[in-house]
Amino acid sequence: xxxxxxxxxxxxxxxxxxxxxxxxxxxxxxxxxxxxxxxxxxxxxxxxxxxxxxxxxxxxxxxxxxxxxxxxxxxxxxxxxxxxxxxxxxxxxxxxxxxxxxxxxxxxxxxxxxxxxxxxxxxxxxxxxxxxxxxxxxxxxxxxxxxxxxxxxxxxxxxxxxxxxxxxxxxxxxxxxxxxxxxxxxxxxxxxxxxxxxxxxxxxxxxxxxxxxxxxxxxxxxxxxxxxxxxxxxxxxxxxxxxxxxxxxxxxxxxxxxxxxxxxxxxxxxxxxxxxxxxxxxxxxxxxxxxxxxxxxxxxxxxxxxxxxxxxxxxxxx
Numbered sequence: 001x002x003x004x005x006x007x008x009x010x011x012x013x014x015x016x017x018x019x020x021x022x023x024x025x026x027x028x029x030x031x032x033x034x035x036x037x038x039x040x041x042x043x044x045x046x047x048x049x050x051x052x053x054x055x056x057x058x059x060x061x062x063x064x065x066x067x068x069x070x071x072x073x074x075x076x077x078x079x080x081x082x083x084x085x086x087x088x089x090x091x092x093x094x095x096x097x098x099x100x101x102x103x104x105x106x107x108x109x110x111x112x113x114x115x116x117x118x119x120x121x122x123x124x125x126x127x128x129x130x131x132x133x134x135x136x137x138x139x140x141x142x143x144x145x146x147x148x149x150x151x152x153x154x155x156x157x158x159x160x161x162x163x164x165x166x167x168x169x170x171x172x173x174x175x176x177x178x179x180x181x182x183x184x185x186x187x188x189x190x191x192x193x194x195x196x197x198x199x200x201x202x203x204x205x206x207x208x209x210x211x212x213x214x215x216x217x218x219x220x221x222x223x224x225x226x227x228x229x230x231x232x233x234x235x236x237x238x239x240x241x242x243x244x245x246x247x248x249x250x251x252x253x254x255x256x257x258x259x260x261x262x263x264x265x266x267x268x269x270x271x272x273x274x275x276x277x278x279x280x281x282x283x284x285x286x287x288x289x290x291x292x293x294x295x296x297x298x299x300x301x302x303x304x305x306x307x308x309x310x311x312x313x314x315x316x317x318x
Contacts (some may be wrong), residue, residue: 003065018106022069022267023090025039026085026259026262027058027059027085027086029059029086030059030060030061030062030086031058031059031060031061031062031085031086031087031088031171032062032064032086032087032088033047033050033051033060033061033063033088033089033090033249034064034065034066034074034077034078034080034087034088034089034295035047035061035063035064035065035066035067035074035090035091036066036067036068036071036072036073036074036075036089036090036094036095036205037065037067037071037074037092037094037156037180037181037182038065038067038180038181038183038184039065039183040094040181040182040203041067041155041181041182041184041200041203041245042123042182042200042202042203042245042283042285043071043090043092043094043247044063044065044090045202045285046090046120046121046202046247046280046285047063047090048063048090049276049279049280050120050249050267050270051063052271053270053273053276054263054266054267054269055259057129057262057265057266057269058262058263058266062129066181066182067180067181069095070099070102070156070157070160071092071095071099071156071157072095072096072099072101072103072106072107072108072270074089074095075089075091075095075099075106075107075108075110076106076107076108078114078250078251078252079107079108079109079113079114079252079253080108080252081087081252083251083252083253083254083256083312084255084257084259085251085255085256085259085260085263087252088117088249088250088251088263089114089249089250089251090247090248090249091114091116091247091248091249091250091299092156092158092246092247092248093157093158093244093245093246093247093302093306094156094157094158094159094243094245095110095157096110096114096248096250096299096307097110097158097246097299097302097303097305097307098157098158098160098161098303098304098307098310099157100303100307101157101161101306101307101310101315102157102160102161102310102315103316103317104318106309106315110303111254111299111300111303113252113253113298114250114251114252114253114261115247115250115251115252115253115254115255115292116244116248116249116250116292116295116296116299117248117249117250117251117260117263117264117292117295118248118249118263118264118266118267118268118289118290118291118292118295119246119247119248119288119289119290119294119295119298120247120248120249120267120271120287120288121246121247121271121280121285121286121287121288122203122244122245122246122285122288123200123202123244123245123246123247123284123285123286124200124201124218124219124220124224124244124245124284124287125158125159125162125198125199125200125201125218125219125244125245126198126199126200126204126214126215126216126217126219126227126230126284127141127166127196127197127198127215127216127217127218127233127236127244128186128187128189128196128197128199128202128204128207128208128210128214128215129141129189129195129196129213129214129216129218130190130192130213130214131212131213131214133195133213133214135216136214137216137236138170138216138217138236138237138238139170139231139236139237141170141196141216142170142171142172145167145170145171145172145174146172146173146174147173149173149174149175149180150172150173150174150195150196150277151174151175151176151177151193151194151195152167152173152174152175152176152177152194152195152196152197152198153176153177153178153179153185153188153189153193153194153197154176154177154178154179154182154185154197154198155178155179155180155181155182155183155185156181156182156186158243158306159185159197159198159199159200160176160178160315161181161243161306161309161310161313161315162198162219162243162309163197163198163308164176164313164314164315165241165243165312165313166198166238166241167242167308167313168312168314169238169241170238171201172193174195174196176255177193177194182197182199182200182203183203185197186199186203186204186207186213188310189213190207190212190213196216198219200245200284200286201218201224201226201227201283201284201285202283202284205227205282205283205284207232208227215227215229215230216230216231216234216236217230217231217232217233217235217236217238218230218231218232219232219233219241219242219244220232220244220245221234223235224284225281226281226282226284227284243305243306243309246288246298246308247285248295248299249263249267261292264292266293267289268289268290271287271288271289272289280313287313
């Protein structure tokens with residue numbers, strides 16, 4: 001058979017297996033990983049760790065921060081992007097679990113508009129205040145709030161729902177102050193513009209270690225080894241507070257399965273490396289490798305939990 005005939009036969013075979021052909025050729029240019037929150041957020045931190053660790057398998061990954069509207073701006077951008085594997089989204093409980101409880105029309109469907117690639121990590125939330133406040137425990141904060149109305153800040157949908165839930169179960173009347181992301185809220189907390197917040201551990205870990213913030217309770221079944229002095233919500237007196245933030249990866253709906261599988265394998269390989277597990281752990285994150293199918297089911301289950309909590313806490317849709 002002539003060379004030209006062989007080439008034609010190969011092209012014909014590829015045409016019958018387009019996903020395979022795309023998967024084999026992919027990637028041929030830099031990939032954009034959109035983070036719908038600002039630099040320094042838990043999503044941003046996770047994205048940069050993953051981008052660095054999968055570089056050998058997938059080439060250059062460009063982290064593109066597109067914050068705003070509780071993650072809607074960045075998420076909508078990816079939902080409308082071409083499903084070719086060159087634009088992915090760093091998903092989270094904010095963008096794919098609680099968004100339906102906060103907005104009637106967020107501009108994207110967290111289930112239909114995306115195909116899940118993998119979960120990256122789960123991230124506990126920690127109730128934080130300033131060291132100079134008169135309340136040194138969650139119960140003391142609650143008692144103080146009943147006599148002196150407080151203000152909590154939030155920089156994501158999940159943080160908003162978590163803080164509203166705590167305010168409800170702790171009987172701690174508080175005003176909600178919105179931020180584009182969590183880091184600016186932390187800055188205002190330390191500057192006495194707000195009184196407390198439920199923050200991702202990765203965002204406040206360094207401030208807790210430096211003694212610039214106090215941790216009153218954490219949303220894990222057991223105390224976090226990295227923050228052994230911070231009691232669990234159950235230990236603090238709130239047994240039903242079980243909200244945990246998660247971060248993952250998704251691509252636009254219609255992305256070829258071969259590309260999704262390639263990403264999943266690269267991410268899972270990265271999350272199996274001891275140095276990556278340790279790096280995430282120092283930030284309060286727990287590495288959570290899994291399959292696209294497993295993460296899709298997890299995301300839907302989490303959506304139901306977060307929407308239920310938001311409804312109970314009286315969080316109004318916009």
